[in-house]
Amino acid sequence: MEEIQPCAEAPELATKMSMASCPIRAMIRLRRRVRNLKKSRLHLDLSGGRALETIQSRIFQKQLSFEKTHFNSGFQNAPYFSFDTPNLEKVTLIKPKRKKKRRTNRVVMYPGGSRKYLPVEHKSKAKRCLILLVGIICFQILNAIENLDDNLQKYDLDGLEKTMHRDIFGQQLAVDSIMHLLKDYLATHIHNKPLVVSLNGPSGVGKSHMGRLLAKHFRSVMDNDFVLQYYAVHHCPQGNDVLACQRDLSGMVSDVVVRAEIEEKIPVLIFDEMEEMPPLLLDLLREYFQPNQSNEFLNAIYILISNIGGSGITKYVLQNASSDVLSQHKKLRELSGVVKSSLQQHHMLWDQAEVVPFILLEKSHIINCFLDEMLREGYYPDNGNIESLASQLKYYTQGERHYSIMGCKQVVAKVNLLH
Structure with a gap:
């Protein structure tokens, strides 16, 4: 089989084809260059855009004439083309930096004959809410004060005070102390402990008479069921069964307190001749005076009448006879301290009591x-x-x-x- 011999004219043919492709490549490069120049024209500054466009068009025309000249001269005289622009031309193609204009604040000028309107100040709604809240609180306080006055009017303490000042002689400070305690306690129905008032003094100074006035008054304004008068010598005389007296006393106290709680009243329990009461009954009463009890036993008034501390009161008054004891509250407080020490020695019952001494x-x-x-x-x-x-x-x-x-x-x- 014979081998095919390459054509002798093959080298000449390859040379002609490469010479023919050179103009084609030159045209492609020219077309790309024109496209890039058109794109760059979109980013030029408006002020200097026309001058730069004129320069670039001239450069492009020179390059185009240069390429045509070399293309017409023949393929042998121009084996390749170079489209690199001179350094000077490259500098001219660099995009100029855009200068940022400085913004100046314009001065607002008002016409001479016009009226200047200031901005309207809007009132805050929170201020109105605060005023409304203060008004509600004041209304609630006034309502509470009126309720306290209504509760005191129910017991008619003003009438009781007038009666005591009229019928009790020589015990003005004692009357004022008792009325202050009653008004403070009876102003509301909810308490955390009962009120215990101890009336102490020598014989014949008006303690028992005070107890009878209190019982008579509260029976008239409430009911007989809410007032208890207990005389130790009468209800539990010497020789009686003390346990039986304890059961009777516990039943009477519980009955009065429970009925008063149902009717929302504060009962008054008066115990006279406390110095004659057996210790077992004193222990029973002490349990009723404690704060940790059921609610009905916390809302009650206990009046304890006795001669305990009477000798100390007599001694104190005689020693201070030269001064006006009745008009000096300080000496009355000192007298209460003297009586309290004697009561604590007798029984621990009086630890919870408010002592009101009666002087000679x-x-x-x-x-x-x-x-x-x-x-x-x-x-x-x-x-x-x-x-x-x-x-x-x-x-x-x-x-x-x-x-x-x-x-x-x-x-x-x-x-x-x-x-």
């Missing part, structure tokens, strides 16, 4: 007791007769003052002898 009565107070009793019995109030009856009693003499030893206790017996 002077001769002028005894005269008032005679006058009041004679008016009750229907006798004509003869001043000479009253002076004569008052002089028959025994007194402590300290300087110019005369303090009755037995107080007004013998007044009733003396008036009864006038029948």
